[in-house]
Amino acid sequence: MKVFENFEVWFVTGSQHLYGPETLKQVAANAQTVASVLNEAAVMPVNIVFKQVLTTPDEITNYFIAANASEKCIGIITWCHTFSPSKMWINGLKISQKPILHLHTQFNRDLPWADIDMDFMNLNQAAHGDREHGFIMSRMRLNRKVVVGHWQDEEVISQIAYWTRAAMGWYEIQHLKVARFGDNMRQVAVTEGDKVAAQIQFGLSVNGYGVGDLVELVNAVSDAEIDNLVKDYEKQYDFADNIKKGQPLHEHVRYQARIEIALRSFLEKGGFGAFTTTFEDLHGLKQLPGLASQRLMADGYGFGAEGDWKHAALVRVLKVMGKGLQGGCSFMEDYTYHLHPSGMKVLGAHMLEICPSISDGKVKLEVHPLGIGGKADPARLVFNVPAGEALNASLIDLGNRFRMVVNTVTCVTPDADLPKLPVARALWVPHPDLKTGAAAWIYAGGAHHTAFTQAIPAQCIEDFCQMAGIEFLLIDKQTNLTHFQNELRWNDLYYHLANALKNL
Numbered sequence: 001m002k003v004f005e006n007f008e009v010w011f012v013t014g015s016q017h018l019y020g021p022e023t024l025k026q027v028a029a030n031a032q033t034v035a036s037v038l039n040e041a042a043v044m045p046v047n048i049v050f051k052q053v054l055t056t057p058d059e060i061t062n063y064f065i066a067a068n069a070s071e072k073c074i075g076i077i078t079w080c081h082t083f084s085p086s087k088m089w090i091n092g093l094k095i096s097q098k099p100i101l102h103l104h105t106q107f108n109r110d111l112p113w114a115d116i117d118m119d120f121m122n123l124n125q126a127a128h129g130d131r132e133h134g135f136i137m138s139r140m141r142l143n144r145k146v147v148v149g150h151w152q153d154e155e156v157i158s159q160i161a162y163w164t165r166a167a168m169g170w171y172e173i174q175h176l177k178v179a180r181f182g183d184n185m186r187q188v189a190v191t192e193g194d195k196v197a198a199q200i201q202f203g204l205s206v207n208g209y210g211v212g213d214l215v216e217l218v219n220a221v222s223d224a225e226i227d228n229l230v231k232d233y234e235k236q237y238d239f240a241d242n243i244k245k246g247q248p249l250h251e252h253v254r255y256q257a258r259i260e261i262a263l264r265s266f267l268e269k270g271g272f273g274a275f276t277t278t279f280e281d282l283h284g285l286k287q288l289p290g291l292a293s294q295r296l297m298a299d300g301y302g303f304g305a306e307g308d309w310k311h312a313a314l315v316r317v318l319k320v321m322g323k324g325l326q327g328g329c330s331f332m333e334d335y336t337y338h339l340h341p342s343g344m345k346v347l348g349a350h351m352l353e354i355c356p357s358i359s360d361g362k363v364k365l366e367v368h369p370l371g372i373g374g375k376a377d378p379a380r381l382v383f384n385v386p387a388g389e390a391l392n393a394s395l396i397d398l399g400n401r402f403r404m405v406v407n408t409v410t411c412v413t414p415d416a417d418l419p420k421l422p423v424a425r426a427l428w429v430p431h432p433d434l435k436t437g438a439a440a441w442i443y444a445g446g447a448h449h450t451a452f453t454q455a456i457p458a459q460c461i462e463d464f465c466q467m468a469g470i471e472f473l474l475i476d477k478q479t480n481l482t483h484f485q486n487e488l489r490w491n492d493l494y495y496h497l498a499n500a501l502k503n504l
Helices: 022-041 057-069 086-095 119-122 126-139 154-176 195-202 211-220 223-236 250-270 291-298 309-321 434-444 459-466 481-502
Strands: 010-013 047-054 073-080 100-104 145-148 177-181 206-207 274-276 303-306 329-338 345-349 363-368 379-382 388-397 402-411 427-431 449-453 471-475
Touching: 022 047, 022 119, 022 250, 047 057, 057 073, 057 086, 057 434, 073 126, 073 154, 086 126, 086 434, 100 126, 100 154, 100 379, 145 154, 154 459, 177 211, 177 250, 177 309, 177 363, 195 206, 195 309, 195 402, 206 211, 211 250, 223 427, 250 291, 250 363, 250 481, 274 309, 291 303, 291 329, 291 379, 303 309, 303 329, 309 329, 309 449, 309 459, 329 427, 379 427, 388 459, 402 434, 427 434, 434 471, 434 481, 459 471, 471 481
Parallel strands: 010 047, 010 073, 073 100, 100 145, 177 206, 177 274, 274 303, 402 471
Antiparallel strands: 329 345, 329 449, 345 427, 363 379, 388 402, 388 449, 402 427
């Protein structure tokens, strides 16, 4: 069963009638085989559906009309098996609303050296047919993904599979609703942003709700509902001794259960996929939602602290992209540094709200003072993040555009136990190193909040940005700070000119 079994990517092949009906029959048969192999690949999360061989302008236009109208279709794969004159594609491409992947391949992998003739050459013309196809999309300034290689190569299949995950992320954000309880943390700049511009760019809807709306639901939760949920907690987590039933802090756990039940009800009823809270607006609540936020994230919801709606949305999108893959995704914050010359590292954490999907499997439920917000001590899950590859992604609003900044990292095991640190935490080495990575991040304006994922590569997020039409900046093992600063300058000029031309 596919991870996204209800969604499809439509596979279409371009040709023309010049070569005769027998050639077109062979083109159709070959295209069906390619689509079938892609669909059956274990890494492919969506259904790859072969539609037809397109040979006329009307067929092409009608195909894109159908794709636009289909709720199941999240993207289109095109391949020109033979030469498909690109003027035929103009009207269809003009109206296309779905992400496009241009697969530049050919049916045969190797040339049949002893048998090759002009019939073979006329049938297998992708080498120049796809260049004609590529020209018209470049001429029309269309964003698309180009994948080159034989359709049976694992690398080609993997690139397509990750692109379909990006397409699912794009589909998700266009339908995403974010609920904000309270506003942004006061005087903080990076968590602000233009919600109208975000809806125009991405499609997501971000709206605020009074904390009183949540408090009303919290107060209505029954003891029986709380009892049942706490039993689930006891099955899943290792309880600290002082929070077990009959102990002084057990009621703090029960109150987080109360919040979780109410918050889940609010989100489900409103069709929300992400939410924010802020410690500065807790009127009527006894605790800041800690455990409740962690568990909702573990169930797939996006979350942003201090009113950070951009990263709440991004966490949700990356969770969707990574569904079914090994590793989790969480709201995260660069908190503090280990600057020892022998190995500089970042300690990532937050006050409470780190998703247990990224844990090393050893999760403990504890209650500790929060220190800010002026409320009762909240329950939270405490754990370490396992060693391995991951990345941090940050979505920021620069005023004239949105920018995505991604830094690949290597998570490492803490040098020693952290017995007095009462939060979930991740320790990582940024690529290419802390000094370069942090400097590049700061030059780019990346936020202190991020979406942290162990499941998907940077390429998947880059594909998403291409679909969304936003700037993408990658900080990885190859990053050179001088070159990176030049990229920032070039991008500023490009987007300034591009936006000006768009608004003429």
